[in-house]
Amino acid sequence: MAETVCHDGNQEEPMNNRRLFTTLIFAFPGLLYAGMGMMNGGPGMMRGGMMNMSMVRHRYVMRNGLPPEYSEKINPIGSDAKTLTSGQILFDNNCTSCHGEKGRGDGPAGKNLNPRPANIARFAKMPMASDAYLFWTISEGGVPVQSAMPPFKKGLSEQEIWEIISYLRQL
Numbered sequence: 001m002a003e004t005v006c007h008d009g010n011q012e013e014p015m016n017n018r019r020l021f022t023t024l025i026f027a028f029p030g031l032l033y034a035g036m037g038m039m040n041g042g043p044g045m046m047r048g049g050m051m052n053m054s055m056v057r058h059r060y061v062m063r064n065g066l067p068p069e070y071s072e073k074i075n076p077i078g079s080d081a082k083t084l085t086s087g088q089i090l091f092d093n094n095c096t097s098c099h100g101e102k103g104r105g106d107g108p109a110g111k112n113l114n115p116r117p118a119n120i121a122r123f124a125k126m127p128m129a130s131d132a133y134l135f136w137t138i139s140e141g142g143v144p145v146q147s148a149m150p151p152f153k154k155g156l157s158e159q160e161i162w163e164i165i166s167y168l169r170q171l
Helices: 017-039 053-064 081-094 131-140 158-170
Strands: 003-008 011-016
Touching: 011 017, 053 131, 081 158, 131 158
Parallel strands: none
Antiparallel strands: 003 011
């Protein structure tokens, strides 16, 4: 019978095949369960589970920081009626297909995406959603975090991105 050496404190104790088999029998279901949970949106995963897209993006920024060209951005426009109307039109034309009419991440094009679109109506009001963070998110899209959101920095002007952000803040 082959033996495997196992350490118990400072002493070496032989681990026979029976003991190894017993250990694996008890460990395997837990590992299998953990793996299945991750594939099906379990803890930390993105299929509508605990780790939604806004948290994936937040975690990315916590690890890497915002790129320098975005880190100091502050919304230079207000939230007057004209800005909000323009922001709503831009949002409707560019964002609702995935994020939904109310920004809850429930748009028809977003239903089959993994990760699902963020609930930006809620997220835009959170402390971590600074102007710089939202501007970076819209400008760069999902490229940094491997989501399907397209970058809008070439399709929208800075003014238009700020109008969308102003609109998001009041959803």
